[in-house]
Amino acid sequence: MIPLQQFYEEIKDCRKCRLCESRTHVVFGEGNPNAEIMFIGEAPGENEDLQNRPFVGAAGKLLTDLLGSIGLKREDVYIANVIKCRPPENRNPQTDEIDACLPYLWKQIEMIKPRVVCTLGNFAAQALLDKKVSITKVRGQHFQVRNFLVFPILHPAAVLHQGNLRPALSEDFQNLKKFLAKGIQPASQPEQMGFF
Numbered sequence: 517m518i519p520l521q522q523f524y525e526e527i528k529d530c531r532k533c534r535l536c537e538s539r540t541h542v543v544f545g546e547g548n549p550n551a552e553i554m555f556i557g558e559a560p561g562e563n564e565d566l567q568n569r570p571f572v573g574a575a576g577k578l579l580t581d582l583l584g585s586i587g588l589k590r591e592d593v594y595i596a597n598v599i600k601c602r603p604p605e606n607r608n609p610q611t612d613e614i615d616a617c618l619p620y621l622w623k624q625i626e627m628i629k630p631r632v633v634c635t636l637g638n639f640a641a642q643a644l645l646d647k648k649v650s651i652t653k654v655r656g657q658h659f660q661v662r663n664f665l666v667f668p669i670l671h672p673a674a675v676l677h678q679g680n681l682r683p684a685l686s687e688d689f690q691n692l693k694k695f696l697a698k699g700i701q702p703a704s705q706p707e708q709m710g711f712f
């Protein structure tokens with residue numbers, strides 16, 4: 517069994533926080549176990565919880581299309597969430613739930629060893645940068661965290677609720693494409709970022 521599968525087996529019945537009461541599955545993540553790029557969202561929604569796969573609803577289709585727009589397939593990258601169980605009614609994750617679940621994501625990152633972690637939306641950017649940042653201020657920048665770079669972009673689900681954000685999300689992916697093509701550049705440290 518490969519290490520990521522083994523890790524999934526270890527946590528698939530996790531009961532470390534209250535979200536275990538209402539979930540169907542611990543949605544671990546999927547993709548290339550040696551991916552250079554990871555995409556991290558907030559938490560599973562209804563479709564993800566039922567199918568035990570990340571980003572399979574309308575936001576997932578949009579993410580797949582946007583990956584295609586920059587020449588990437590889902591199988592090229594690794595996709596996961598900060599929180600692995602669906603919050604009831606898709607409410608925002610609570611601080612103690614993030615604290616309970618985030619070590620699992622850090623362990624996945626350690627195992628996959630990506631060059632770039634692309635965070636989708638506010639929650640994932642704040643979790644990975646460990647700062648109360650606003651996605652509208654940090655999107656399109658990149659930050660050194662441990663031994664990888666964090667590249668925050670908008671969450672595809674935001675576009676489903678606010679169609680006027682679609683050009684900005686497409687722009688984020690085009691900026692990501694340019695960033696990846698340039699290779700690794702010196703990065704800002706999280707403490708140098710602009711906050712609220």
Ligand code: SF4
Nearest residue numbers: 530532533601616617
């Ligand atoms: S959200 Fe994370 S910590 Fe909470 S029960 Fe699910 S896997 Fe465990």
